[in-house]
Amino acid sequence: MVEIISSNKKTIYYVKEDSCTCLDFVHRKQRQGLKCKHIIKCFGENINKTLNEIDLLSKLFKPNGLDFDTAYIKIGEYKLKQLIKFGVICKSPIKGEYRFILLE
Numbered sequence: 001m002v003e004i005i006s007s008n009k010k011t012i013y014y015v016k017e018d019s020c021t022c023l024d025f026v027h028r029k030q031r032q033g034l035k036c037k038h039i040i041k042c043f044g045e046n047i048n049k050t051l052n053e054i055d056l057l058s059k060l061f062k063p064n065g066l067d068f069d070t071a072y073i074k075i076g077e078y079k080l081k082q083l084i085k086f087g088v089i090c091k092s093p094i095k096g097e098y099r100f101i102l103l104e
């Protein structure tokens, strides 16, 4: 679970991969089966539950790594930090541009 402070700095939202305590999620997105901006920020938009995580990561990061913009959108800031922390991925220069690559 990740804590995110609201833009007006008055509320803390508790964000998990499949839920968030913000009003947008509780009153709208949840009912529509969608993710709110907080979930997307932390965990990315396209975690496909039918693939296991290693398959998903391999698809995303191979063969040439993932550029930073795409990585943040697909995987989310929180999850990226975790992957880096646990040594699953790292930043590496590929053809003159820094990208995230899968460590093996």
Ligand SMILES: [Zn+2]
Binding pocket: 013, 020, 021, 022, 023, 024, 025, 036, 037, 038, 039
């Ligand atoms: Zn939210």
